[in-house]
Amino acid sequence: MKIKILHRLTLIDTFIQINTQEIYMPNKNYTLDFLLTLITLGANINMNIQSEKSIFSLNNIVINELLFCKDKFDIVCDGIKISINDIQDIKLIESATTKNINDNISDLQHILSEYPDKIRQDFNNLIENYKAVSQIFFQD
Numbered sequence: 852m853k854i855k856i857l858h859r860l861t862l863i864d865t866f867i868q869i870n871t872q873e874i875y876m877p878n879k880n881y882t883l884d885f886l887l888t889l890i891t892l893g894a895n896i897n898m899n900i901q902s903e904k905s906i907f908s909l910n911n912i913v914i915n916e917l918l919f920c921k922d923k924f925d926i927v928c929d930g931i932k933i934s935i936n937d938i939q940d941i942k943l944i945e946s947a948t949t950k951n952i953n954d955n956i957s958d959l960q961h962i963l964s965e966y967p968d969k970i971r972q973d974f975n976n977l978i979e980n981y982k983a984v985s986q987i988f989f990q991d
Contacts, residue, residue, distance in 0.1 A: 858965065862962075862970075863895075864955050865956060867894055867896065868952040869952065869977055869978070869981045870885070871944055871945055879942060880939070881938060881944055886914065889944070890914050895912070896913070896914070896944055896947050897909065897911065897946075898941065898944050900926075900935060900942065902936070909931070911947040912928040913929060914926055914927070915929070918932075920934075923935060923936050960978075963975065
């Protein structure tokens, strides 16, 4: 059971690491869809928020819900509620894992065979696309 949980965490971490790379999210413009995906996945993330008056650095948190008001929304995570006026106040979202993306991809190659075809195919496409773009932009 513990191995299955570790495999799931590797899938989630790899998904977040790839999707938050500079090549996919060049100006760190996060979307509501991305935040909702993080909630659905129960992803452990690090997040930096900068409002007009404060800077918040949240490490190893899970976003539990978003609460929308007329002119702001609240991010609720691990018993903490932070109100922001604009999604642009979110300056950084990254996986809370200490493993780098290449190690996660390598681990993922070994465990994908245990998942249904749809998940395996989606992740293989995600990884191949990432590798192709990385080779173009990050050549030696």
